[in-house]
Each structure stands twice: as structure tokens, then as C-alpha cells.
Amino acid sequence: MRSKKTLVMLAASAVVATLLLAPAGPAGADDSAGNEPLPGYTDGTPPLAPLMVDGEPTRVKQGMYRHAAYYVEVPPKWNGELVVWAHGDQGDGTVLKAEPPVGGLRKQYVEEGYAWVASSFPTTGYNVGPAVESSHELAEYAATELLGHRPSRTYMAGGSMGGHVVARALEEYPKYFNGALSLCGQVGARRLYDYFLDGNLAAQALSGVDAYPLGDDYQTDALPLIKKRLGLTDLKPGENPTTVAGRQYQQMLTELTGGPRPAAEAALGIYADAMLAGGLPAIAGHQAQNLTTRYKPTAPVDINPTVERVAPDSWDERNSMALNDMPRVLGKPGVPVMSLHTMDDMLVPLSMQQTYTRQLAANGQFDLLVNREIRSAMHCDFSDMELGKAWKDLTSWVERREAYGEKVARPAGDDILDRTTVASPAFGCRFTDPDAPVTPVSASRELFPDC
Incomplete structure (x- = not known):
């Protein structure tokens, strides 16, 4: 059990917590799209070093497209599929920053053969509408100009505010994406x-x-x-x-x-x-x-x-359906969605996931959503194992549906609508990594009884 002193660190971090997933750094620039940030904004996206996959480097490209900075990374042996990553709220500054997928996801994507793209979005702050459009525009730009051919499948993934981007993008561009991964997603909109x-x-x-x-x-x-x-x-x-x-x-x-x-x-x-x-x-x-x-x-x-x-x-x-800063989400994804959430997060609480789940049920799409709860109180606290398993189960689910039809069984998940289940001392044990690294953020896991 960690000391109370360790846990106290969490209180300080919560004060400055925002609805984001932390950026990761370094990278080289290529402005081949010939675009510029909107007036008042600058591009501060750092160079991103390639990763090595089986002894060969990935191909990393970055630049500006339609007023947004971007990253594109393609593995040496591309499987023909694309992941569109949406970052969280970076605050109200004026510096645009594209961010790579969080945790071990970037490495997992390229090692499994997936290319990925990530937009900075053309504006900062909690401004989901432009982020939805920018993510789709970048996916199209990559498909037609950067990858050599259109992807055979396109996935949407994102965390925190990026989860809101994911949920609305699926509805804004029906049939464009094949599946989605939402991490600590703000799917409750207003x-x-x-x-x-x-x-x-x-x-x-x-x-x-x-x-x-x-x-x-x-x-x-x-x-x-x-x-x-x-x-x-x-x-x-x-x-x-x-x-x-x-x-x-x-x-x-x-x-x-x-x-x-x-x-x-x-x-x-x-x-x-x-x-x-x-x-x-x-x-x-x-x-x-x-x-x-x-x-x-x-x-x-x-x-x-x-x-x-x-x-x-x-x-x-x-109630407007406009693509504004806080656009509505109706709960009509149309494709499989894997949602990973920390169950006692109070910045983007479980009740937002419950709202989204009820919306899907009301729209006859309940079978397109899998919720998995992680036993942590911190926003977006996921281990590489938790992220990696969710991703592999999502892609397997999408592939099985395409091969065998829409009635294939969903991956396992947690029932977040049953009050008795949620209140159980063992709730969340099934998908929580018992060996998650010990960090000041993951210290909140010590508040939970043993599984």
C-alpha cells in the first residue's frame, strides 16, 4: 500500500488537470501542404523521431494542412489500414501541437502494421467542431496524397476531449470509419x-x-x-x-x-x-x-x-446539431466502439459513459459499444497493457464482423448500467492491469480494495 503522502500528490495534480492526454515529444518539419496557421496561432509541433520496427525505421512526415499541424507515421510494412488519432484539450494558448497516440499505442500501431495520422486541429481549447472536421480532412489528405493508396480500413481513436471528437466524427461521417477506440472519452457533450x-x-x-x-x-x-x-x-x-x-x-x-x-x-x-x-x-x-x-x-x-x-x-x-465547440452526440456510431474509462474519474465521470450507452440502446445500437472500466480515480490513467488489449480486441471485433456478419459476439466488457454490478467491490477488476507501473498518477489505484 502506498503512503498517504504519495496519494496527496494526486490532489495537487487534480487542481491543474484538464480534459487532455499529455503530449509527447520530439519531431522534424515538412511544410509540403503549403499551409499556415490561422491568424494569431503558431505551430509548435516538435520533431518526431521515427520508431524502429524489425530493424527498419518508420516513415514520419509532418507539416501543415488546412491551418492545422499534423503527424503521419507509416511502418516499413504497412498493412494498408489507418488510425486517425484525436488529442485532448491542450488549453487556451495560441500554439498548435499535433500529438502522437498516447502510451504504448503508437508503438503498437506501427509494430502491427498500422499507419496513423494526428492533427493539431486549427484552434486550441475545448473546440470539438473544428477538431472533427480537421481530423476527417487530414484522413482524406493522407489517403489521397501521403500514403500511396486509400486505406482498406480507417479507425478513429482519441482520448478525453478527443473521445468527444471520436463520437461526433462517427456520426458526422457515417460509414467513413470502420471502428473506434475512445479513451476516457468525453461522450456526454454538454x-x-x-x-x-x-x-x-x-x-x-x-x-x-x-x-x-x-x-x-x-x-x-x-x-x-x-x-x-x-x-x-x-x-x-x-x-x-x-x-x-x-x-x-x-x-x-x-x-x-x-x-x-x-x-x-x-x-x-x-x-x-x-x-x-x-x-x-x-x-x-x-x-x-x-x-x-x-x-x-x-x-x-x-x-x-x-x-x-x-x-x-x-x-x-x-440543442443545435451544428459542429460548434461542444457539439451534440446522439449515440449513433454505426460501427464498433471500444470505450476504456477510469471508473472514479471526477473530471469526465462514469455518468458520461452511462449517458452514451443509454443513447446507443435507445437507437438500437447497443451491440456496437463495449465499455471497460479501469480501477483508477485519475483521468486517463491507463497502462500499456490495458490500452493494447482494448485495441487488439477492437480490431479483431471489426475484422470478425466483416468476415462473418454483424451478429458476431462483441468482446467482453463491463455492465455500467446495472447499479448493483457497478457497486460491487470487484467492479473493474476484469480489465484492470494488476501490474500497472507505479507512478504519482497511478497511485490512486491504491484507494481500491484488492480484486
Whole structure:
């Protein structure tokens, strides 16, 4: 068991956590597309060194295409198939950076013969619409100009915000992709911002502090009082709030993030500061709402009659199918989707995966989705083994469907809609790597009981 001191590191990391997968570096430039970033942006994509596959180097190409930086990597013995990678939110800077696939995926792709492409997207921040278009445009550019011939199969893959890109790209370009891998994917669209709003308004209602919308004195006056009354001040991972109101808030967040499950309440110490600090609520803009939220538990205090209720500024904008910064996802992928998620993540919680799963079920596409839960509380904490198995099972599934028909059995997954299953102490054990490397991020795995 790791020490509490090790776990405390997680709380600090959560404050600065954003909806992204970390970039990886180095690379050489080729601007053969003759394009430039949009005004105000620059390309900061680093050179990417080729990998060696069976003693031969991969072919790496990078440049600019339609205002986005890109990487393309082709293995020495290309199998004719392509992976389109979508990165997570890199923040609101002005430097564009393409990112290679995370963890061991890049290496696995080229060793298995797959070529891959990755766009920086033409803009930064949480701006999914342009990312969807840019990813598709790059795939077409690669197919017609960079690879020599069109791929026999094209996969979409991405993490965090990139998972949102994946989900909408499948619907925006039906029949273009053959399958998809979503990692810690934000597949709840605007419901994620509803969740941030829920978490903050619940904290205010339980603490008796009216601070919405957030004023200039929020950080100095309101936030310390909310945390004090909820017993959250200096809360460490694995600890419980020190007040009755705080314990109820802990249980409310558990419900809002997907229901009782192993270590869900223990994860509050990681995320309390990030949830209430003011940064995440600000992301919600003016299109979040809590009119339909039923807050639970209702004891010892039922806040439902008293909590502040917020409507979106425009229902038309919220419900628009436009490719905007936070485009809707309908749950109609049309192709197999493998979804890997860390079950006690409170930045992109399990409840987003549950929403997406219910959408597919309502659309008659439930059999096109496999959910796998990993026993971690940190956003996008996956070992190479967890990533690699999910990828191999996805591609095998796609190939079997093409060979034997659409009725072939799905790969194994977790039932994330059954409340009893999710609450089981063993939930998530099946697909969690027992030998995941020990890092400050993976330390949250020690909050879970042994499988």
C-alpha cells in the first residue's frame, strides 16, 4: 500500500488537470501542404523521431494542412489500414501541437502494421467542431496524397476531449470509419458541463453559501467558507469530509458521477479543489442547466426545493446539431466502439459513459459499444497493457464482423448500467492491469480494495 503522502500528490495534480492526454515529444518539419496557421496561432509541433520496427525505421512526415499541424507515421510494412488519432484539450494558448497516440499505442500501431495520422486541429481549447472536421480532412489528405493508396480500413481513436471528437466524427461521417477506440472519452457533450454546474450548486446549497454566478470575491471569500462548512479544507485522498453536510455532498457527487462504486467516495479528496475552485464551473459558459437534476441523497437535507436552478441562455443553441465547440452526440456510431474509462474519474465521470450507452440502446445500437472500466480515480490513467488489449480486441471485433456478419459476439466488457454490478467491490477488476507501473498518477489505484 502506498503512503498517504504519495496519494496527496494526486490532489495537487487534480487542481491543474484538464480534459487532455499529455503530449509527447520530439519531431522534424515538412511544410509540403503549403499551409499556415490561422491568424494569431503558431505551430509548435516538435520533431518526431521515427520508431524502429524489425530493424527498419518508420516513415514520419509532418507539416501543415488546412491551418492545422499534423503527424503521419507509416511502418516499413504497412498493412494498408489507418488510425486517425484525436488529442485532448491542450488549453487556451495560441500554439498548435499535433500529438502522437498516447502510451504504448503508437508503438503498437506501427509494430502491427498500422499507419496513423494526428492533427493539431486549427484552434486550441475545448473546440470539438473544428477538431472533427480537421481530423476527417487530414484522413482524406493522407489517403489521397501521403500514403500511396486509400486505406482498406480507417479507425478513429482519441482520448478525453478527443473521445468527444471520436463520437461526433462517427456520426458526422457515417460509414467513413470502420471502428473506434475512445479513451476516457468525453461522450456526454454538454451534460459534462451540467455536471460541473450540479456539483457547484449542490455545494452551495448544502453549505448555505450563495455564490452563483461566481463573483470576483469567490476565491477569497465564498470558496473558503464553502469548504469549511462542508469539511473539505485540506481534504486528502481517501479521507471523508469532517461535517455532516460534507458527507452528504460526498454522496451526492458519487451519485452524480455514476452511482456507488469502489473508491468513489475516497476520490473526493483528489477532486474537491478542482471541482470547486472556479475554473471548471467557468467552462460551463451559458449553456449548462440543472433544471432536470434530482439531487440524491435527500437526507439529512433535501436540497431539491431550495437549490438554485439555472437554465441555459438558449435552448436552441444547446440543442443545435451544428459542429460548434461542444457539439451534440446522439449515440449513433454505426460501427464498433471500444470505450476504456477510469471508473472514479471526477473530471469526465462514469455518468458520461452511462449517458452514451443509454443513447446507443435507445437507437438500437447497443451491440456496437463495449465499455471497460479501469480501477483508477485519475483521468486517463491507463497502462500499456490495458490500452493494447482494448485495441487488439477492437480490431479483431471489426475484422470478425466483416468476415462473418454483424451478429458476431462483441468482446467482453463491463455492465455500467446495472447499479448493483457497478457497486460491487470487484467492479473493474476484469480489465484492470494488476501490474500497472507505479507512478504519482497511478497511485490512486491504491484507494481500491484488492480484486
